[in-house]
Amino acid sequence: MAIQLYNSLSRKKEVFEPIEPGFVGIYVCGPTVYGHSHLGHAKSYISFDVIVRYLRFSGYKVRYVQNITDVGHLTDDADEGEDKILRQAQRERLEPMEVVERYTRSYFDDMDALNVLRPDISPHASGHILEQIELIEALLAKNHAYEKNGSVYFSVRSYQKYGQLSGRKIEELAEGVRIEANPEKEHPADFALWKKAEPEHIMKWHSPWGEGYPGWHVECSVMSTKYLGEPFDIHGGGLENIFPHHESEIAQCDAAHNHGFAKYWMHNNMVTVNGMKMGKSLGNAISLKQLFTGDHPLLTQGYDPLTVRFFVLSSHYRSPIDFSNEALQAAEKGLKRLHSTVKLVRDRIPTAPAGDIPAEVQTVVDSHRKTFIQVMDDDFNTPQAIATLFDFNKAVNTLLNAGTPLSKSALEAIDDIYRTLGEGVLGIIPDELTAEIGGDLVDGLVQLLISLRQQARANKDWATADTIRNQLTELGIVLEDRPDGTVWKLGK
């Protein structure tokens, strides 16, 4: 079976064939670290996290590069706005690099909580100024760029293929309503490679054109190819970055070196809130920290990071996802159901009898693993992968309820699905589902109450039995009388 993925460049699904067999280089546009991450970041980075996890699961050696943008990303159009980092630094009265450090840490804290594995390399734009200058010089040498008053611009008319990714035409861009005339530009669609720094601008570097700072698109051109080669396999990012960001990344590298750029382009869709796009500038952005705590007017409660992850993966990465409390709550319940079966399986393993794996168990395990791989091979269809896990769960519950205890090896074969597919690929079933408050002490006390209640039940003293159960429920401890004994868990 081969992995098929949707390539934005060709606008269709293609069989994935890495440039070098067995190895995959993937670059994903990372955050500009001037504020806390929000649900939109979660959608993008969870999506690509699963893509990387699945490529590894499929046997590829993957190098995953995701940049940290800490300079050059402007707040306004036409290369005229302030630098986002700089503006935030002024607001918080911090050094720009303090802002960068603060929000980089915040970003990784949130991603760790979401069980997003760290990229292999997280290069900073500010750490690659020299490489960016080199690329700009190469473009100047080939007449793909020109200098004006200490700034350097890319000439879109010099690169015939400009528009290949976004489907735009240079002539139409020139007629765009909102592109303001910048007198330094030879063509309205030309974009800045290097900007001259005004005297008060603190983030600036020496360059052949004087003191200045790099444009936004160059960093990604440079850092992707530096670590992955030219061309490389996959470039990912949000849909909204196709133009001008991704279009310009291609132009810069291909114009300078004629090696092409990324073979496959993958774009995730957007998050909406009540049907409207969520964006920092729209004021309806919910930060991940708020989402986890529930501290936001749009939230009726906080949501566990894993619930958020499950929610994101329950729609396809190329589909938009609309935020609502109802949808999050449904996800919360669904995930809990998945987890409770996993926990039942894991709790039984230590005391399960020895024995072979029955044929029916083997069949259930094999068939679901196969289906899971089939749907993931088809452009990383996580909603169907999750559906497969639920189907599997149902089959497992039936086996668990069958009466004859499953052997240890059978339970382990079942758990292997949860570990490799549920956690290894999707990242939604943590190893420790049993982390109970209080540890052995609480467990011992609850077991004591359970045994007292058992005696009451044996005596048909239902009043006492129900009192124990009800009062424990009020304390947040739920008792379940199963055919093979009473178990307890936390929850309402």
Added chain:
RNA sequence: GGCGACGUAGCCAAGUGGUAAGGCAGGGGUCUGCAAAACCCUUAUUCGCCGGUUCGAAUCCGGCCGUCGCCUCCA
């Protein structure tokens, strides 16, 4: 105005030519002392609307309506 996407049950969401996955919610049942959990059955004769192609369409084509995105910083 240009480019693009989407519209599937009460809600969320798969499915891109062969007769509607999965989750949440609802109804009925089994199990239970009663519960809980789990399991079984059930809830769209139908996929925004109108035409067309086809033996056959949610899936392809045309038109219309609606929603959203990009074109300007945003994952």
